[in-house]
Amino acid sequence: MTPIAARKGETLERAFAGRSLWADARARLFRNKAAVTGMTVLGIVALLALFAPFVSRFAYDGIDYSVVTCAPDWWPFEAACKAGPGHWFGTDAVGRDLFVRVLYGARVSLAVGFVATLVSLMIGVLYGATAGYWGGRVDALMMRVVDILYSLPFIFFVIILMVMFDRNFYLMFVAIGAVVWLTMARIVRGQTLSAKQKEYIEAARAAGVSPFGIITRHIIPNVVGPVVVYVTLTVPDVILIESFLSFLGLGIQEPLTSWGVLIADGANTMESAPWMLVFPALLMAVTLFSFNFIGDGLRDALDPKDH
Amino acid sequence: MIGYALKRFLGALPTLFIIVTVAFFMMRAAPGGPFDSARKLPPEIERNVKAAYNLDKPLLVQYGLYLERLAQGDLGPSFKNKDFTVAQLIGIGLPVSMRLGLLAMALATSLGVSLGIGAALRQNQWQDYSVMTVAMFGITIPTFVTAPILTLLFGVYGVHIFGLEFNLPVGGWNGGAWRNLILPVAVLSLPQIAIIARLTRGSMIEILRSNYIRTAKAKGLSANAVVLRHALRAALLPLVSYLGPAVAGILTGSLIVEEIFGVPGIGRYFIQAALNRDYTLVMGVVICYAALIVLLNFIADMIYGLLDPRVRLS
Numbered sequence: 001m002t003p004i005a006a007r008k009g010e011t012l013e014r015a016f017a018g019r020s021l022w023a024d025a026r027a028r029l030f031r032n033k034a035a036v037t038g039m040t041v042l043g044i045v046a047l048l049a050l051f052a053p054f055v056s057r058f059a060y061d062g063i064d065y066s067v068v069t070c071a072p073d074w075w076p077f078e079a080a081c082k083a084g085p086g087h088w089f090g091t092d093a094v095g096r097d098l099f100v101r102v103l104y105g106a107r108v109s110l111a112v113g114f115v116a117t118l119v120s121l122m123i124g125v126l127y128g129a130t131a132g133y134w135g136g137r138v139d140a141l142m143m144r145v146v147d148i149l150y151s152l153p154f155i156f157f158v159i160i161l162m163v164m165f166d167r168n169f170y171l172m173f174v175a176i177g178a179v180v181w182l183t184m185a186r187i188v189r190g191q192t193l194s195a196k197q198k199e200y201i202e203a204a205r206a207a208g209v210s211p212f213g214i215i216t217r218h219i220i221p222n223v224v225g226p227v228v229v230y231v232t233l234t235v236p237d238v239i240l241i242e243s244f245l246s247f248l249g250l251g252i253q254e255p256l257t258s259w260g261v262l263i264a265d266g267a268n269t270m271e272s273a274p275w276m277l278v279f280p281a282l283l284m285a286v287t288l289f290s291f292n293f294i295g296d297g298l299r300d301a302l303d304p305k306d307h
Numbered sequence: 308m309i310g311y312a313l314k315r316f317l318g319a320l321p322t323l324f325i326i327v328t329v330a331f332f333m334m335r336a337a338p339g340g341p342f343d344s345a346r347k348l349p350p351e352i353e354r355n356v357k358a359a360y361n362l363d364k365p366l367l368v369q370y371g372l373y374l375e376r377l378a379q380g381d382l383g384p385s386f387k388n389k390d391f392t393v394a395q396l397i398g399i400g401l402p403v404s405m406r407l408g409l410l411a412m413a414l415a416t417s418l419g420v421s422l423g424i425g426a427a428l429r430q431n432q433w434q435d436y437s438v439m440t441v442a443m444f445g446i447t448i449p450t451f452v453t454a455p456i457l458t459l460l461f462g463v464y465g466v467h468i469f470g471l472e473f474n475l476p477v478g479g480w481n482g483g484a485w486r487n488l489i490l491p492v493a494v495l496s497l498p499q500i501a502i503i504a505r506l507t508r509g510s511m512i513e514i515l516r517s518n519y520i521r522t523a524k525a526k527g528l529s530a531n532a533v534v535l536r537h538a539l540r541a542a543l544l545p546l547v548s549y550l551g552p553a554v555a556g557i558l559t560g561s562l563i564v565e566e567i568f569g570v571p572g573i574g575r576y577f578i579q580a581a582l583n584r585d586y587t588l589v590m591g592v593v594i595c596y597a598a599l600i601v602l603l604n605f606i607a608d609m610i611y612g613l614l615d616p617r618v619r620l621s
Contacts, residue, residue: 155562164333244563271463
């Protein structure tokens with residue numbers, strides 16, 4: 001806590017400015033143990049994924065037929081063979097190091113998660129803000145379109161899109177993003193609509209704040225909260241969709257990999273090599289949990305009604 | 308009521324039309340066709356085959372022809388499964404998928420609601436915390452992870468619980484024998500149980516704080532009567548509006564479950580058909596699922612009207 005007394009070099013006005021909405025929210029977020037744990041775990045996973053080539057001495061596509069489907073050295077159960085030092089998670093059916101592959105899977109899954117969410121954020125915010133700002137007939141028409149798209153069995157369209165793009169990995173971002181923007185658009189529209197006619201906006205206008213000031217100081221902070229929360233909850237959703245597609249063989253292609261592919265491989269060999277299923281599944285579950293905890297923490301932190 | 312149903316039905320037609328249109332052109336935009344195979348057909352035979360299925364005509368003409376047949380209730384022949392029409396294939400696969408889906412829904416609703424009520428009545432006690440922790444797992448961990456892990460435990464290792472040895476079949480349908488049903492239904496319903504338990508707990512807690520519940524308690528009703536007769540009806544409302552998304556979730560899950568457990572339902576057809584460019588079969592399954600979702604949303608609204616006297620359907 002900063003003492004109220006002005007520190008050296010600070011103007012009196014700044015010392016008494018009080019805490020902003022964001023500083024308040026940040027403090028609340030960091031008091032939430034689950035959210036902090038989530039952020040830490042996610043940070044570690046992201047760093048490991050980012051520096052995957054330097055973390056292990058094995059290459060993600062380095063085939064080694066002398067250690068085919070071997071358990072890690074510390075594996076406590078029965079296994080046909082041990083992979084030897086350095087293979088912390090064992091090896092897969094062609095002797096590739098599983099630890100590195102799980103990290104490369106994390107790269108793909110996280111990248112898809114963030115990029116597709118970004119795509120959905122851009123479409124959703126633009127669409128929702130336009131509808132909310134315009135209002136009237138334009139709004140009614142635009143939201144009718146969203147309603148119709150909402151009632152589509154969306155997973156089928158993702159699958160058809162993937163087939164249409166001939167399983168192109170980069171277009172998967174677009175395919176998923178193009179499908180998950182609907183909720184984003186609804187949230188942004190609703191927020192814009194209600195923010196537009198709040199008393200504090202009127203008060204700000206009466207006090208002579210410029211339109212630009214109203215938008216940046218009053219509307220955006222009030223619209224951003226739910227959007228940020230929804231974004232953190234969309235990322236795990238997208239990771240799930242990607243893994244789902246990869247699991248079905250519609251996603252990423254060998255030798256690159258993602259959690260969905262690794263889990264699918266693991267499921268096929270789980271009788272003889274359960275570690276191939278356990279580690280990717282575990283890391284994925286931990287990551288998804290982290291995102292959910294962060295999302296819940298953000299929701300609590302950003303919702304002023306709750307305090 | 309009949310007027311309302313009719314209105315809803317007419318309202319659903321444009322939605323279905325858009326679905327058909329989008330799916331039709333997206334499928335056709337995909338590279339390759341149903342008759343591209345490793346062995347190249349002689350050009351004249353390929354021409355004949357394409358002519359037989361109208362594939363040699365311009366796309367818009369094909370679309371018109373497809374709509375015309377669809378309007379007569381004809382989904383056309385399957386391109387890949389020779390000797391079968393799409394309607395026949397759906398007729399074989401749909402009952403299987405429906406059986407799985409309905410069982411999973413029934414299990415999810417009954418178990419989810421009971422767990423949710425239990426947690427709400429013991430709010431912030433260990434029962435509540437354990438149910439909510441398990442629910443968190445159920446929501447976060449995807450079907451394609453729980454399916455292999457449960458198979459490993461109960462199918463491969465044959466885990467003993469309460470002296471019972473579980474040695475369930477790891478796949479196959481076997482005409483829908485109950486032993487073959489247990490694992491797919493369990494996997495399919497797990498996430499739904501979790502979501503429903505959470506929803507029920509949330510709305511139950513809110514309802515239990517309301518004035519009319521205090522009145523019911525004050526006039527000396529037993530705890531059971533308060534919960535079952537007064538609180539439950541109102542607490543189930545959010546659940547009814549969740550029915551639509553729940554069905555969509557079960558459908559998505561069934562794609563995975565049918566693939567993993569080798570269940571011959573229509574979800575499996577869909578993936579195969581999309582990969583093989585079996586245009587008519589893809590369209591058939593999409594239409595079938597879309598119609599199901601529309602129908603269930605309608606049923607959900609009807610139930611909502613029955614449960615909530617404030618809602619009048621007109």
